Amino acid sequence: MRATNQPVYMIGVAAELCGVHPQTLRQYERLGLVVPARVGTKNRLYSDEDIQRVRRIQRLTQHLGVNLAGVEIILKLLDEMEEVRIDMESQLLEYQADVERRMQNLMANSNAPVRRDEPLLPAIKLRRRPQTEI
Numbered sequence: 001m002r003a004t005n006q007p008v009y010m011i012g013v014a015a016e017l018c019g020v021h022p023q024t025l026r027q028y029e030r031l032g033l034v035v036p037a038r039v040g041t042k043n044r045l046y047s048d049e050d051i052q053r054v055r056r057i058q059r060l061t062q063h064l065g066v067n068l069a070g071v072e073i074i075l076k077l078l079d080e081m082e083e084v085r086i087d088m089e090s091q092l093l094e095y096q097a098d099v100e101r102r103m104q105n106l107m108a109n110s111n112a113p114v115r116r117d118e119p120l121l122p123a124i125k126l127r128r129r130p131q132t133e134i
Contacts, residue, residue, distance in 0.1 A: 004052075007037035007045035014046035018054040023052065031068060033057055033075060056134055064134075074134070 002008070014036075015022040028034045029044070034053055036044040046054075053075070060066040060074060 004048040007047045007050075009046040009051065011036075011044045011046070014044075014051060014054070017051050018058065020058065021052065023046070027056060028054065031072065033072060060134060078134070 009017065011022045011025055017090055018025070025034065025036075025044075025046075029036060033090050035051050036045075036046045036050055036059075039045055054074070061068065061072045068076065
């Protein structure tokens with residue numbers, strides 16, 4: 001199975017998958033809305049993530065009436081929100097591991113009975129909510 005960010009589609013195939021004209025993809029690239037990988041100086045290769053991004057742009061412009069300047073702002077905010085989410089999850093996992101380590105150290109010097117088959121710190125399970133379609 002390949003990664004979703006692996007560039008594999010030439011511009012013609014990507015345009016067909018998105019239901020747009022190749023010139024539309026070139027315009028989105030000029031505006032910085034989509035950044036396909038380059039092979040040499042001419043050939044663009046689009047990934048599955050790029051395809052999803054173009055489809056999102058199409059939904060925003062065609063179904064919600066957002067202009068391309070608005071799409072740029074919305075996509076930037078969504079990208080920033082995703083970065084913050086990933087960072088927060090990472091920080092939470094680091095904090096959880098640190099607390100667990102500290103509790104292990106405390107319990108190692110204690111006579112209190114401790115179960116060894118489960119974590120000392122009952123932690124929340126991170127669940128991603130389904131992403132709403134934009």
